[in-house]
Amino acid sequence: MGRFLIQRLLSTIPVVLGVSIAVFAMLHLVPGDPIQMMLGEFQTSPEQVEKLKAQLYLDRPLPEQYLRFVTNAAQGDLGYSIRSKRPVMDEIRDNLPSTLVLTLAGLAIAVVIGMTLGIVAAVKQNTWADLAAMIMAMLGVSMPSFWLGLLLIFGFSLKFNWFPATGGGDFKHLVLPAVTLGLGASAIIARLTRSTMLEVLRQEYITTARAKGLRNSVVIIRHALRNAMIPTITILGLQFGQLLAGTVVIETVFGRPGIGRLIVAAILEKDFPLVQGIVLFIALAYVLINLFVDVLYAVLDPRIRLG
Amino acid sequence: MADIERLISLGMSRRAFVRLAGAAAALPIMGGLLAACGGDDDDSSDADSGGSGSGGEATSGTGTGDATADTGGGAPTAGGELIVGLDSEPPTLDPHTSPSAVSFMITCSVAETLTYLTADRELKPWLAESWEASADGTSYTFKLREDVTFQDGSPFNAESIKGNFDRIIDPNFQAGSALASLAGYTGTDTPDEFTAVVNFEEAYAPFLTYTAGGPLGIVSMKAVEELGDDFATKIVTTGQFKVESYTAKDNVSLVRWEDYNRQAPWAESEGPALLDRIVFKFIPESSTRVTTVETGETQLITGVPAQDLARLEDNDDLSVEKKLWSGIPRILILNTSMEPTDDVNVRKAVSLAIDRQALVDTVFAGIGEVSSGMLTRAMMDDESLSQPYDPEQAKQLLEEAGWTGDGTREKDGKKLSFVLNVVDPGSGPPPEAQLIQANLNDVGFDCQIKAQARAPWYEDNYNLATNGPLMFLRSGDYDGLYAMFHSSLIGKNFNFAGLADPEIDAMLEQGRTETDQAARRALYLEICQKLADMAIAAPLVDEYAVWAGKKEVQGLMFNGYTYPQFGMVSVQS
Numbered sequence: 001m002g003r004f005l006i007q008r009l010l011s012t013i014p015v016v017l018g019v020s021i022a023v024f025a026m027l028h029l030v031p032g033d034p035i036q037m038m039l040g041e042f043q044t045s046p047e048q049v050e051k052l053k054a055q056l057y058l059d060r061p062l063p064e065q066y067l068r069f070v071t072n073a074a075q076g077d078l079g080y081s082i083r084s085k086r087p088v089m090d091e092i093r094d095n096l097p098s099t100l101v102l103t104l105a106g107l108a109i110a111v112v113i114g115m116t117l118g119i120v121a122a123v124k125q126n127t128w129a130d131l132a133a134m135i136m137a138m139l140g141v142s143m144p145s146f147w148l149g150l151l152l153i154f155g156f157s158l159k160f161n162w163f164p165a166t167g168g169g170d171f172k173h174l175v176l177p178a179v180t181l182g183l184g185a186s187a188i189i190a191r192l193t194r195s196t197m198l199e200v201l202r203q204e205y206i207t208t209a210r211a212k213g214l215r216n217s218v219v220i221i222r223h224a225l226r227n228a229m230i231p232t233i234t235i236l237g238l239q240f241g242q243l244l245a246g247t248v249v250i251e252t253v254f255g256r257p258g259i260g261r262l263i264v265a266a267i268l269e270k271d272f273p274l275v276q277g278i279v280l281f282i283a284l285a286y287v288l289i290n291l292f293v294d295v296l297y298a299v300l301d302p303r304i305r306l307g
Numbered sequence: 308m309a310d311i312e313r314l315i316s317l318g319m320s321r322r323a324f325v326r327l328a329g330a331a332a333a334l335p336i337m338g339g340l341l342a343a344c345g346g347d348d349d350d351s352s353d354a355d356s357g358g359s360g361s362g363g364e365a366t367s368g369t370g371t372g373d374a375t376a377d378t379g380g381g382a383p384t385a386g387g388e389l390i391v392g393l394d395s396e397p398p399t400l401d402p403h404t405s406p407s408a409v410s411f412m413i414t415c416s417v418a419e420t421l422t423y424l425t426a427d428r429e430l431k432p433w434l435a436e437s438w439e440a441s442a443d444g445t446s447y448t449f450k451l452r453e454d455v456t457f458q459d460g461s462p463f464n465a466e467s468i469k470g471n472f473d474r475i476i477d478p479n480f481q482a483g484s485a486l487a488s489l490a491g492y493t494g495t496d497t498p499d500e501f502t503a504v505v506n507f508e509e510a511y512a513p514f515l516t517y518t519a520g521g522p523l524g525i526v527s528m529k530a531v532e533e534l535g536d537d538f539a540t541k542i543v544t545t546g547q548f549k550v551e552s553y554t555a556k557d558n559v560s561l562v563r564w565e566d567y568n569r570q571a572p573w574a575e576s577e578g579p580a581l582l583d584r585i586v587f588k589f590i591p592e593s594s595t596r597v598t599t600v601e602t603g604e605t606q607l608i609t610g611v612p613a614q615d616l617a618r619l620e621d622n623d624d625l626s627v628e629k630k631l632w633s634g635i636p637r638i639l640i641l642n643t644s645m646e647p648t649d650d651v652n653v654r655k656a657v658s659l660a661i662d663r664q665a666l667v668d669t670v671f672a673g674i675g676e677v678s679s680g681m682l683t684r685a686m687m688d689d690e691s692l693s694q695p696y697d698p699e700q701a702k703q704l705l706e707e708a709g710w711t712g713d714g715t716r717e718k719d720g721k722k723l724s725f726v727l728n729v730v731d732p733g734s735g736p737p738p739e740a741q742l743i744q745a746n747l748n749d750v751g752f753d754c755q756i757k758a759q760a761r762a763p764w765y766e767d768n769y770n771l772a773t774n775g776p777l778m779f780l781r782s783g784d785y786d787g788l789y790a791m792f793h794s795s796l797i798g799k800n801f802n803f804a805g806l807a808d809p810e811i812d813a814m815l816e817q818g819r820t821e822t823d824q825a826a827r828r829a830l831y832l833e834i835c836q837k838l839a840d841m842a843i844a845a846p847l848v849d850e851y852a853v854w855a856g857k858k859e860v861q862g863l864m865f866n867g868y869t870y871p872q873f874g875m876v877s878v879q880s
Contacts, residue, residue, distance in 0.1 A: 030760065030762065034762070051478075051479075083398035083399065084398060084399060084539060085399070085404070085481070085536060085539065086536060086539075091555075094555055095555065095556060098556075146592075150594055150595070153594075153595055153598050154598070157598060157599075157602050157604070158598050158601055158602050161602055164604050165595055165598050165599050165602065165604055166392075166588060166590050166595055166596075166599055166604065167557055167558070167588060168554070168556070168557045169557075251556075252591050252592050253592045253595055254592075254595065255557075255588065255589060255590035255591065255592065255595055255596070256556075256557070257554065257555055257556030257557040258556065261396075261556045261591070262556060264591070265395070265396060265556075265591075268395075268732075269398060270761070
């Protein structure tokens with residue numbers, strides 16, 4: 001197990017380096033002079049342009065620029081936001097909790113709805129319930145989240161006035177964004193749960209369990225679901241990353257604070273250090289989640305370690 | 308997901324599947340961003356500037372006529388809370404660093420300025436009781452009020468003015484629009500405690516207008532020092548409202564400053580503001596923002612998109628307020644240094660060929676009106692400047708200029724081409740570009756739209772590499788024309804016409820020395836007429852700042868820069 005862990009850790013290094021190069025290259029791949037772009041609407045003196053160039057090390061040779069970028073980033077220094085003048089790390093830290101809460105709430109909703117739909121569809125395979133559950137899943141996958149979000153606002157804010165349309169803070173503000181986020185992800189979980197459940201339900205040990213006269217609910221929950229959970233748990237880790245990405249749209253639609261709002265604003269304002277910092281942060285978070293899932297998977301299924 | 312099931316069934320290992328799923332999961336980041344940019348951009352006040360932004364004053368404007376959101380009955384009562392939906396989060400509340408209109412929508416009710424510009428463009432005393440310009444226009448003496456203190460208890464005096472202005476021009480300080488307001492500033496003298504003499508290298512008459520602008524809001528230097536970087540969200544001023552709290556990406560909350568002891572320039576009596584609290588919520592998505600004012604989650608919003616405007620205007624619970632922005636309207640600049648727009652007849656033909664009414668009826672439906680000159684009607688409303696739509700005359704002018712033929716015209720074997728330079732903010736070129744293209748092609752041009760990101764858009768303009776950019780410029784003073792048309796600014800912001808005309812230069816310089824308001828207006832009217840005669844640009848649309856609010860919200864006023872003033876606002880229950 002230890003060797004597996006070390007192997008997996010080492011294998012993330014090229015990924016992290018690749019990400020850092022891509023993020024670093026962002027600044028240099030945009031058409032035009034990046035300084036001009038960043039300072040587009042500011043009134044600036046030549047001294048300030050020089051200062052900003054120096055601050056971003058744009059006056060140095062490329063390899064040195066990259067080395068500095070990586071060294072600083074490794075020490076948690078992602079530079080300063082052009083607009084707010086605050087350290088990028090502080091901006092991320094301030095916005096992260098709200099996004100995490102939203103993501104976790106979305107994940108919870110996705111799991112509850114997705115697994116319920118998936119189990120029902122598998123157990124009642126080829127009935128109307130199966131069809132209905134899979135149509136719901138299909139809709140969930142197909143519907144763009146900003147559209148779903150606006151529909152929910154239209155229904156539950158404008159018509160019924162049950163929940164506020166915007167803002168962060170208490171539970172009431174969390175409901176609509178979390179449902180929007182969770183519904184899309186629930187569809188994927190539903191489909192995966194259904195297919196693995198179907199696979200498991202055909203196994204001989206299920207027939208054995210049934211033959212022993214166990215109640216149907218016990219067979220499904222204790223025997224089938226447990227074994228069907230393994231791929232679902234794997235997908236949960238990945239869904240977490242996807243939900244994190246989904247907050248970019250959701251937070252903007254619902255005017256909710258968070259990393260997603262932060263990066264959209266940073267892009268519109270051409271705040272390059274902030275964009276770079278957030279992209280790097282999200283990419284690293286993604287790599288870590290991936291690693292965690294791989295390890296978790298190995299724990300759950302010993303055959304993986306040998307592979 | 309069906310695909311993934313199929314891959315598994317095809318014998319793909321679970322780990323390979325995990326990786327593939329990971330790659331797929333990364334995609335929504337990109338897709339999401341595009342959607343968000345596109346959705347956000349058409350109504351964000353400073354993000355879609357078609358390349359404008361700064362200039363005299365990056366984001367300031369002048370409106371028409373003081374007005375209240377609603378004139379319904381009921382005497383204003385003190386107390387209550389107002390929730391306002393803004394279309395973006397301000398980059399900072401510090402008036403000196405912000406380049407962004409949305410900052411000043413908030414700070415104009417927090418920070419006070421030396422003078423106050425009314426909607427009728429009249430300068431009134433505010434922190435300064437009186438002022439005087441030196442004969443040569445390089446020096447401005449302000450007599451300050453003696454009964455003012457900052458919200459943190461520190462005294463307000465001539466040193467405060469010196470400290471504020473010195474801060475803005477400090478090369479180690481990244482100033483926003485404020486820097487242009489102090490162009491050529493050499494220092495402030497403080498002959499006595501309540502007299503501040505502000506000096507400039509050269510005559511700078513626009514400065515008086517700028518002393519009333521949001522970017523020169525006066526802040527407590529004590530707080531600047533003590534708070535450091537936190538000052539950006541906790542500004543301390545002398546105004547009627549104090550910053551209570553700031554929640555990033557969510558809202559900023561202002562509370563009434565009970566100790567405000569004076570009569571604000573717009574107020575009928577002395578003392579603090581009426582409202583207990585104003586909460587500005589940042590709601591970037593326009594559909595969501597519009598919904599909040601319908602549900603009552605907010606009571607007032609700005610940045611109403613054209614497609615929702617009619618619905619809000621039909622809503623009996625709401626009233627919609629439209630104020631013309633000041634400065635240079637949406638305009639098509641014509642490059643005088645490049646063929647074929649170096650020919651005045653071709654430039655005139657361009658202006659004649661554009662159907663401005665069609666633009667106002669479609670793209671700018673309800674949010675703009677036909678523009679008449681190089682300055683919006685809010686600043687210079689004069690019939691002599693109006694620009695006719697006459698494609699037949701355009702064709703005739705082109706014939707006279709030697710451009711002939713059916714379809715695309717030619718001269719000496721060369722096509723009559725026109726490269727239109729527009730900013731594509733990520734959601735495609737602005738729709739008005741296509742209308743203009745069609746109009747120009749109708750009279751025989753071969754118009755190409757060059758839609759690009761902002762940085763190369765600027766670069767083309769500095770190099771005078773296209774026939775003309777589509778742009779606008781918000782400016783609180785006529786002097787915005789200097790930034791647009793003075794020959795010293797070719798290759799810089801914003802002489803994108805490549806105009807080098809000694810007579811225009813001289814007049815623009817004279818405008819900076821002339822401190823008499825009536826004489827200034829006459830001078831700038833003449834400049835506008837001359838520019839129109841030379842067809843240096845085709846002005847298109849004067850845009851409105853649009854606010855929609857519940858009818859209970861009363862007493863909303865706008866200053867001469869088209870920013871809201873909340874001191875007299877009350878919410879009738």
